[in-house]
Amino acid sequence: MDDSAIERVLAAVKFDAQGLVPAIAQAHDGGEVLMMAWMNRDSLIETLKSGRVVYWSRSRQALWRKGDTSGHEQHLRELRIDCDGDTLLAIVDQTGAACHTGARTCFFRKADVAGLAEAETFRPCGHDHA
Ligand SMILES: [Zn+2]
Numbered sequence: 016m017d018d019s020a021i022e023r024v025l026a027a028v029k030f031d032a033q034g035l036v037p038a039i040a041q042a043h044d045g046g047e048v049l050m051m052a053w054m055n056r057d058s059l060i061e062t063l064k065s066g067r068v069v070y071w072s073r074s075r076q077a078l079w080r081k082g083d084t085s086g087h088e089q090h091l092r093e094l095r096i097d098c099d100g101d102t103l104l105a106i107v108d109q110t111g112a113a114c115h116t117g118a119r120t121c122f123f124r125k126a127d128v129a130g131l132a133e134a135e136t137f138r139p140c141g142h143d144h145a
Pocket residue numbers: 050113114115116120121
């Protein structure tokens with residue numbers, strides 16, 4: 016994506032007072048919701064330029080290229096901006112597990128009558144994604 020196209024995307028995004036926007040990652044294959052993290056302007060630019068999903072780590076206060084330490088990379092298929100521009104949806108090819116716990120998705124727990132239960136559709140990723 017060239018710089019003028021990136022500028023048009025940036026103009027459509029409403030960053031919050033901290034300069035951040037929530038970004039949801041969804042699996043291109045199967046549509047599973049994988050995780051939610053934050054992007055700032057620089058991470059969004061880097062994501063669009065490189066095709067690798069880059070977040071902003073609020074805990075480390077640094078750009079976080081997903082997979083650089085874990086190997087669990089996210090390759091961007093499509094970036095969508097929601098109706099009012101305050102949430103992003105990254106449709107990705109996920110290598111291995113999206114969650115740092117090793118689960119395929121961060122959303123592997125569900126609220127049920129007993130309190131919390133494991134969501135049976137969200138099994139830890141057992142595939143060999145080497
Ligand atoms: Zn997680």
